[in-house]
Amino acid sequence: MRISLNPEQQAAVEHGDGPLLVLAGAGSGKTRVLTARIARLLETGVRPHRILAVTFTNKAAEVMRHRIAGLVGHEPAGLWAGTFHSVCARLLRLEADRTDRTRSFTIYDESDSERAVKRAMEEVDVDPRRWAAAALRARISDAKNTLVGPDDYAVTAFDPLSRVTAEVYPAYERTLASCNAYDFDDLLVRAVRLLEGDPLVCEKYGGRFAYILVDEYQDTNQAQYRLVRALAKVHGNLCVVGDDDQSIYGWRGADIRNILDFERDFPGTTVVRLEQNYRSTGSILEVANAIIARNRSRVEKRLRTDRPDGRRVVVSALRDERAEAVWTIRRIESLRDSYTLGDVGILYRTNSQSRAYEDALRGARLPYRVVGGIRFYERREVKDLLAYLRLVVNPADDTAFLRAVGWPRRGVGAVSLERLAAARSRAAPGTAAGGSLLAAAERADQVEGLSGAAAKALKRFAAGMESLRSLLPEASAVDVAEECLRAFGLRSALEAEEDGEDRLDIVDELIAGMVSFSGEPLEEEAATEGGGLELFLQHVSLLSDVDEYDPEEGVVSLMTLHNAKGMEFPVVFVGGVEEGLLPLGRSAETAEGVEEERRLFYVGLTRAMDRLLVTHVARRWRAGSSMPCAPSSFLEDLPEHAVERRMSGTTVGRPGRRGSSSFRSSPRATWATGAGWSGGLDATADGGDFGWRYDPSMGRIDSSAAGADTEPVYDYSESQEPFELTVGGRIVHPRFGHGTVVTLSGDGMGAKARIDFDGGGVKTLLVAHAGLRPAPG
């Protein structure tokens, strides 16, 4: 095995039996250690199927397999490597006989799950107008992540929302069971229940996995902890790798105590600390260290690097997000002598920030790829087709039935479906498969109150499904999908749509994905029916955005800070480092919240190998209005000698037009300036600076150096500049045309304008979203 390791890494790789905790700082080569350790186990004669490796993404598992193959010379066939969720799904599939679901279960994503919650709410008569299904779903998810079942939950539910949740929770569980479905959280919960509650299963898998390795352990939640504990009970050879400074999923139930308490939970633990960083330059590391050192609840450590200091970390102040994006793209272009586009990563806190960068990248004709955002498998057309396929595989899946039956339009509306559901629950109260909506649709002619047309359409739909299902034993997944597109007229329905061509392309992409999906070649699952369709469906349900990411593509990468975890780029831009955005909004209210945001910033900084450029802006469009933005408080902690502060010296655009409103006259709508800010934070009338006052103690403004930052020039004519709305003022609305403002009320997001349109009609519009512009002239 040829792989060079430092002494600490060596110790982790060669550690024999017993629990092992590897505290691996950013860029300290933990992936290297994990793969080397597995390779070494294999070389010492451990059979691959006795090893379980849990990674944070499917991609990471894939990469790991590949590298192990490179080290030991062959594919580690039989090795279990995957995310917690996919490992649990496999377990539940293999042991389906010991559960109340079949192996063809459906995995519900968040939106499926929310629909199911809504139906559960109806069942127990909870007012959907008073309680948001999304909030209840989130509560239930929290409960599941801490392994709190419906009964336990009810006992501790005191506040109103909890009380309602306690009512809906059990109904939701019944709904999932009758649909033969699990939600994301169930995969963990049910696997834990199986392992802890069924001695045979515990023995089987506990005995099987002689070695268990878990990556990114700092982001495990209670359920995942219990899963690991149950599996490691027999052999005790558990190796976890993580870094408490990179724990960024607290909001999703991750419990940082899992890693902090590991030694206590697993007595006899050997601890290995990896503090040598091989990724970043001295300056980058110094900045990152200074940031994270401000956190109070952490294990004290300090990463070192042997790399030279390199270039200083650039912190640049820009006017707004367009200027930020243009500046960033300029910088990328100037770096192209030394780096390729694939070397560049642009990171940000929220997905919506990608837009400005995308516009600028398109304008500069630079190829790029956004990781995340609107997920491929959450696109409407994809979900629609998948709903049909899910229903073929799992006839009990009512969520899929409702989705599929609703599109394309077939003359079956809400009322008919309600009647169908009523008939179903009378026929087979509380039972599983037999009581599915699809089964009811087959007998639609016997359903009372259903119109002839609706009954006919439902029967037709059910018959179509049946004939599709009859293909299953022989046909491949792709054949079934193609036949589905044809038989139900999905393809022609898409063609008829406005942007149907794009949507068809997407569907074809999905089909292409099916072709290349080989499933997991595990002998245990070799005998799968349906040409692997059910495996494919379960597989895609668990794919994440990052799994689609291809580092070889050679284009600029854009992604959220969360998605950037585990990645590295020679050149990293972190955008939007402003108070309210990073740290983000409400999370800044608690100390723990701020610390998690700071860790997130730290994760972003430590992705950089050679060059790190941080930007913040003075104004940003957020949720429909332009908000003044102060630099993030995190930027106060930078070691100035490792930093180069930049500020653009001159203004751009057309000075005559800009700043034409003072925001001081009355009456006015206050939305344009954002609530709560005034004076120094407002855009000033005479261009020249950014409104907020620059504190010289925060850094030097080197005007000669600033010249190197060529000022971005862009045209504001198309952008929605804030303007003053006054009673009696003339405006243009994108759809209704010209009009006169009659009254103004409310402020901030709630600001409303009553407008008398020339074309006739008086309308009250929400200013923030109406897209009003001043009438020219």
Add this chain to the structure above:
DNA sequence: GATCGGTATTTTTTT
């Protein structure tokens, strides 16, 4: 009773 169009509401991060 289905469908269409307008209005209200909403944006944190994700398996």
Add this chain to the structure above:
DNA sequence: AATACCGATC
């Protein structure tokens, strides 16, 4: 900016 929900129309 996009989606969900609601009321009006066909």
